[in-house]
Amino acid sequence: MTVSRPRRVAIVGGGVAGLTAATHLARAGVEVAVYERDAHFGGAPRHTDHLGFGMTDLGRLLSGPQYAARLIERAERSGASLHLSTAVHDLSTLDTDVVVLATGVRERPRSARLVPGDRPAGVYTTGQVQQLTALYGQRVGNRAVIVGAEHVSMSAVITLRHAGCDIAAMVTSNTRHESHPLLVAATVRRHRVPLLTGVSIASIIGRPRVQKVLLTDGSEIECDTVVFTGDWYAEHEVARTAGLAVDMTNGAITIDSSFTTSDPRVFAIGNVVHPARASGRCANDGLRVARHLLALPPLR
Numbered sequence: 516m517t518v519s520r521p522r523r524v525a526i527v528g529g530g531v532a533g534l535t536a537a538t539h540l541a542r543a544g545v546e547v548a549v550y551e552r553d554a555h556f557g558g559a560p561r562h563t564d565h566l567g568f569g570m571t572d573l574g575r576l577l578s579g580p581q582y583a584a585r586l587i588e589r590a591e592r593s594g595a596s597l598h599l600s601t602a603v604h605d606l607s608t609l610d611t612d613v614v615v616l617a618t619g620v621r622e623r624p625r626s627a628r629l630v631p632g633d634r635p636a637g638v639y640t641t642g643q644v645q646q647l648t649a650l651y652g653q654r655v656g657n658r659a660v661i662v663g664a665e666h667v668s669m670s671a672v673i674t675l676r677h678a679g680c681d682i683a684a685m686v687t688s689n690t691r692h693e694s695h696p697l698l699v700a701a702t703v704r705r706h707r708v709p710l711l712t713g714v715s716i717a718s719i720i721g722r723p724r725v726q727k728v729l730l731t732d733g734s735e736i737e738c739d740t741v742v743f744t745g746d747w748y749a750e751h752e753v754a755r756t757a758g759l760a761v762d763m764t765n766g767a768i769t770i771d772s773s774f775t776t777s778d779p780r781v782f783a784i785g786n787v788v789h790p791a792r793a794s795g796r797c798a799n800d801g802l803r804v805a806r807h808l809l810a811l812p813p814l815r
Contacts, residue, residue: 516773518779521612521813522546527603528560532785532795533617534586535572535801543809548611549595552602556590557583558619559642560794562649565673569796572802580649582794595755606683606757606781613780615804616688617797618650618750620786624666625719625743640665641744648678658739660728661685662716663744667791669702676740682708683738686730688715693745716741722739747790757781765790774804782808788812 524540526533529551555561560568563579570576574587584633590597606614622640637656639647647653659680661671664687677700685708692699692710695794703710711730718729719741727737749766761779766785767790770776776783784800786792 518613518775518811520813523611523617523807524548524613524808525550525603525609526615526617527556527606528617528619528750528785529553529556529597529599530617530619530797531560531583531586532619532797532801533615534590535543535798536594536617536784537595537597537801538586538589538804539802539805540808541590542797543805545591545634545809547595547751548598549590552599552600552643554600556599557588559645561584562645562673563670564645564649564677565670568794571793572798582609583790586798603753606712606753611806613782615774616754616776616781616783616787617785618748618753618787620749620766621788622743623746623748625664625741627740627748628743630716630719630745632729633720633722635719635721635725636723637721639718639739639740639742641667641674641742643680644742645674646669654678654680656680656725657740658683658738659740659742660716660736660738661742661744662747663687664689664710664712665745665784666694666698666793668692668744668806669694669698671742672702675740675742676706680740682706683736684709684711686711686714686716688713702797745746745791747786749787749790751787754781754783754787759783767787772805774800 523546526549537547560579561583568582714730717731751766754768774782786795
């Protein structure tokens with residue numbers, strides 16, 4: 516099936532990739548509708564309240580909320596039609612020529628990691644901690660153990676310290692951290708967080724609140740908060756419902772070099788195809804898919 520340059524594009528997901536694609540397509544005169552299931556646009560940067568965003572695509576260093584606000588403003592000014600609190604479950608219901616999936620990624624919670632023990636309060640993912648602290652001003656705990664040692668784990672360090680929570684340790688089953696050395700220096704070393712490698716959580720203990728964690732090496736750490744970070748899984752439910760090819764090891768939608776899925780009228784961009792990369796990579800995906808669609812032969 517040959518796809519021509521679309522007059523109408525529906526974008527499912529209003530994060531970095533989706534908003535960037537919408538802005539460039541709408542500016543070129545394409546009728547664009549963006550559907551976001553949450554009550555706000557902007558994706559994860561909206562509640563990631565520290566610097567590190569915007570240099571790749573906007574040419575300036577911004578905090579996550581500042582970056583999200585810029586992307587939303589650009590999309591609004593472009594003339595794209597933006598729809599909040601609108602979940603898309605069936606692509607066949609969309610009246611459009613082309614669909615772009617930009618549904619993003621999520622961290623695997625404790626339940627998906629099959630960590631045994633009690634089921635107390637005080638167990639979160641990084642995204643949950645960031646939303647509670649940045650959006651609602653809540654204090655999540657006093658002493659935390661961070662599970663994971665990748666980029667988002669370093670973000671968890673910053674978020675927890677800003678929220679007044681001490682960090683008892685960062686634990687990873689790997690032999691070393693998986694982040695950039697400069698980021699590790701600016702977070703783990705700066706805040707003197709013990710980084711325990713080659714171990715994982717064997718059990719979480721506590722009722723009604725977390726009291727301690729037991730590690731696989733037999734040691735234990737007293738804490739009232741556990742934050743599971745990373746271990747990303749793409750938000751692929753709508754793609755599977757549509758019968759698109761999906762890599763079930765991480766949920767990523769299968770695409771070719773032009774972001775085309777197994778359905779030639781459906782494209783996928785951002786972290787739903789490469790969980791999980793930085794915001795600049797997602798913005799670049801949005802720009803590239805827009806350029807690809809605009810370069811297609813016009814409809815007759």
